[in-house]
Amino acid sequence: MSSPLNALVNHQCRLAARPVGLPKASDWQFTEQAVAEPGEGGVLVRTLALSLDPAMRGWMNEGKSYIPPVAIGEVMRAGGIGVVVASKNPAFAVGDTVTGGPGVQEYWAVPGDQIQRSGMARIDLRAGTVTQWLNVLGMPGMTGYFGLMDVGQPQPGETVVVSGAAGAVGQTVGQIAKLKGCRVVGIAGGPAKCEWVVEELGFDACIDYKAPAPGGVTKWDAVREGLKQHCPKGVDIYFDNVGGDILDAVLARINRKARIIICGAISQYNATAAVQGPKNYLSLLVNRARMEGIVVFDYADRYHLAISEMAGYLKDGRMKSKEDVVTGGIAAFPATLPKLFNGENFGKLVLQVAPA
Amino acid sequence: MSSPLNALVNHQCRLAARPVGLPKASDWQFTEQAVAEPGEGGVLVRTLALSLDPAMRGWMNEGKSYIPPVAIGEVMRAGGIGVVVASKNPAFAVGDTVTGGPGVQEYWAVPGDQIQRSGMARIDLRAGTVTQWLNVLGMPGMTGYFGLMDVGQPQPGETVVVSGAAGAVGQTVGQIAKLKGCRVVGIAGGPAKCEWVVEELGFDACIDYKAPAPGGVTKWDAVREGLKQHCPKGVDIYFDNVGGDILDAVLARINRKARIIICGAISQYNATAAVQGPKNYLSLLVNRARMEGIVVFDYADRYHLAISEMAGYLKDGRMKSKEDVVTGGIAAFPATLPKLFNGENFGKLVLQVAPA
Numbered sequence: 151m152s153s154p155l156n157a158l159v160n161h162q163c164r165l166a167a168r169p170v171g172l173p174k175a176s177d178w179q180f181t182e183q184a185v186a187e188p189g190e191g192g193v194l195v196r197t198l199a200l201s202l203d204p205a206m207r208g209w210m211n212e213g214k215s216y217i218p219p220v221a222i223g224e225v226m227r228a229g230g231i232g233v234v235v236a237s238k239n240p241a242f243a244v245g246d247t248v249t250g251g252p253g254v255q256e257y258w259a260v261p262g263d264q265i266q267r268s269g270m271a272r273i274d275l276r277a278g279t280v281t282q283w284l285n286v287l288g289m290p291g292m293t294g295y296f297g298l299m300d301v302g303q304p305q306p307g308e309t310v311v312v313s314g315a316a317g318a319v320g321q322t323v324g325q326i327a328k329l330k331g332c333r334v335v336g337i338a339g340g341p342a343k344c345e346w347v348v349e350e351l352g353f354d355a356c357i358d359y360k361a362p363a364p365g366g367v368t369k370w371d372a373v374r375e376g377l378k379q380h381c382p383k384g385v386d387i388y389f390d391n392v393g394g395d396i397l398d399a400v401l402a403r404i405n406r407k408a409r410i411i412i413c414g415a416i417s418q419y420n421a422t423a424a425v426q427g428p429k430n431y432l433s434l435l436v437n438r439a440r441m442e443g444i445v446v447f448d449y450a451d452r453y454h455l456a457i458s459e460m461a462g463y464l465k466d467g468r469m470k471s472k473e474d475v476v477t478g479g480i481a482a483f484p485a486t487l488p489k490l491f492n493g494e495n496f497g498k499l500v501l502q503v504a505p506a
Numbered sequence: 507m508s509s510p511l512n513a514l515v516n517h518q519c520r521l522a523a524r525p526v527g528l529p530k531a532s533d534w535q536f537t538e539q540a541v542a543e544p545g546e547g548g549v550l551v552r553t554l555a556l557s558l559d560p561a562m563r564g565w566m567n568e569g570k571s572y573i574p575p576v577a578i579g580e581v582m583r584a585g586g587i588g589v590v591v592a593s594k595n596p597a598f599a600v601g602d603t604v605t606g607g608p609g610v611q612e613y614w615a616v617p618g619d620q621i622q623r624s625g626m627a628r629i630d631l632r633a634g635t636v637t638q639w640l641n642v643l644g645m646p647g648m649t650g651y652f653g654l655m656d657v658g659q660p661q662p663g664e665t666v667v668v669s670g671a672a673g674a675v676g677q678t679v680g681q682i683a684k685l686k687g688c689r690v691v692g693i694a695g696g697p698a699k700c701e702w703v704v705e706e707l708g709f710d711a712c713i714d715y716k717a718p719a720p721g722g723v724t725k726w727d728a729v730r731e732g733l734k735q736h737c738p739k740g741v742d743i744y745f746d747n748v749g750g751d752i753l754d755a756v757l758a759r760i761n762r763k764a765r766i767i768i769c770g771a772i773s774q775y776n777a778t779a780a781v782q783g784p785k786n787y788l789s790l791l792v793n794r795a796r797m798e799g800i801v802v803f804d805y806a807d808r809y810h811l812a813i814s815e816m817a818g819y820l821k822d823g824r825m826k827s828k829e830d831v832v833t834g835g836i837a838a839f840p841a842t843l844p845k846l847f848n849g850e851n852f853g854k855l856v857l858q859v860a861p862a
Contacts (some may be wrong), residue, residue, distance in 0.1 A: 188857065214793050283735070412788070412790050412791045413791070418788070425785050425787075426785070427787055429783040430781070430783070431783055431787070432799075433799075434621075434799035435572075435799035440796055440797070441790060441796070441797045442790065442794075442796040443788075443791035443795055443796075
């Protein structure tokens with residue numbers, strides 16, 4: 151049997167070496183594979199866009215985590231969205247837009263017996279655009295929503311602080327917290343992000359962790375001063391995406407029964423020395439407070455509820471979604487990923503692989 | 507009006523300086539005061555025994571905490587038990603045994619308008635001895651009980667690890683966890699404590715953090731090895747009294763949805779450098795686990811329930827209570843307190859001030 155698919159080439163980006171510190175060009179390897187017709191029950195998807203997430207850095211490391219590491223030589227794991235170009239599965243038709251984990255490659259071929267565990271699912275582009283489906287309606291949005299609502303349990307009038315405020319998770323957390331009646335203070339790097347978070351997303355304030363504090367000795371003085379100024383009643387919920395010195399600064403200002411959601415630690419992911427533990431963790435004791443980790447996959451059976459709530463907010467304009475879309479396809483992946491760690495990206499970082 | 511009380515002298519130990527590191531003799535000052543008849547509504551108590559607790563070290567430091575620091579020149583704060591020797595308050599009769607916070611002095615005079623907030627309360631010596639009332643029936647016991655039960659929420663079959671296992675809080679935690687059907691692994695210093703915890707208290711195992719690990723490079727290798735060996739199914743609850751490297755070693759072995767109760771950090775209380783934050787705190791994220799602080803005072807309205815449960819266990823022999831009673835009275839306080847921090851004490855440390 152012949153097919154026009156046979157003429158297509160799948161460009162792939164594979165993990166070539168375990169990075170030390172920030173991933174560099176030589177940690178990646180590009181390969182090409184012929185594209186083939188799917189077998190019985192299988193589906194072939196052309197990748198439209200990939201989600202670039204800080205968690206990817208953890209997947210590149212050896213060792214026990216919430217999912218196994220990407221093996222050396224394996225196509226780099228990535229969430230993304232694509233369009234079905236061939237299907238021998240009744241659940242998926244050619245032309246369907248689907249979300250799932252295609253990896254950093256142009257075509258995602260899923261055999262029939264792996265459809266279920268691949269997590270492939272159709273999405274409705276009337277609820278949001280492709281890039282919104284990778285942002286507030288996707289994993290980052292789900293992480294922010296369930297981390298804030300389930301672990302944080304915000305009450306109206308409470309003060310919520312979120313780091314990485316202009317990032318994919320942070321923008322969801324802050325906007326949901328505002329919608330739930332909280333005072334929201336973001337922490338982000340640079341005046342552009344801070345201004346956007348306040349002016350566009352409606353946060354009550356945003357602390358620029360890169361700004362030198364007046365009379366401050368270290369750059370963290372700006373964060374400490376900002377917290378003091380913008381959280382006059384202390385901090386009830388801290389949604390932490392960054393770890394390090396910012397986590398310590400917030401720990402010093404938490405209220406009784408505060409909840410700290412540990413979602414990530416961007417500041418530590420590329421550390422070549424030991425991770426910096428929160429020196430102020432005994433503030434948890436003094437304040438009878440709680441620090442708790444969240445992994446989004448635990449909420450998979452409730453994603454649809456959060457998506458429907460947030461799609462409603464997007465539709466009626468109560469929620470915004472900002473994506474930083476990089477073009478250039480698979481080849482641009484190695485140079486784009488580091489933007490997540492040097493604070494360069496602004497909004498959810500998306501790699502466009504093919505036009506939608 | 508004359509009274510035999512006038513002939514009595516109250517020997518007191520006051521905080522003379524804020525200690526740097528381990529408190530030393532020059533941080534204390536001894537004073538004498540005349541004893542006086544109580545005024546209207548007041549009570550005079552002769553101190554029988556004082557509770558020496560790691561938390562005392564925190565009370566000596568300047569700065570915000572769950573209670574204000576002891577002021578320079580003030581009688582050192584201490585919980586204890588005494589006997590009423592004079593009373594102008596209908597709630598207390600001469601001869602009553604009472605618990606409360608007498609401080610490090612031989613007589614505790616409470617004016618009528620301060621009885622309520624002094625926390626003075628009669629105790630029943632049929633439920634336990636004076637020293638048991640400072641141990642499993644006192645603050646350490648309440649801390650262990652509510653920390654384990656309320657924050658930890660142990661389920662039968664779960665693995666509970668407790669550090670400072672032979673200490674006042676640790677012995678309560680471990681014994682309650684056994685009674686609730688858990689596997690219990692202690693961490694303590696030296697073979698005598700470890701043997702006692704297993705043989706007398708019925709813990710399933712106890713790790714000697716002072717023992718060199720076979721082939722180990724640092725002393726923490728013994729803890730890591732011990733946890734691996736004695737917690738084959740991982741750790742569901744860790745009750746932390748010590749902080750530092752032991753906290754990190756346990757974090758590396760926690761299960762999904764583990765609960766870490768932060769009760770104290772003996773290893774850090776006398777640190778002159780910055781507190782050592784838990785480098786492995788991201789294990790909370792990977793394991794969707796929770797680290798939460800506990801302050802016993804929050805449970806004051808339920809003390810009576812825990813006391814009655816534990817008095818029952820003491821009576822029928824299902825629970826033991828070990829105290830390390832030091833004689834020598836108030837004068838012995840400065841030399842006795844450091845025993846808490848060098849691992850010298852064995853069981854709840856009590857300073858006997860007068861024979862019961």
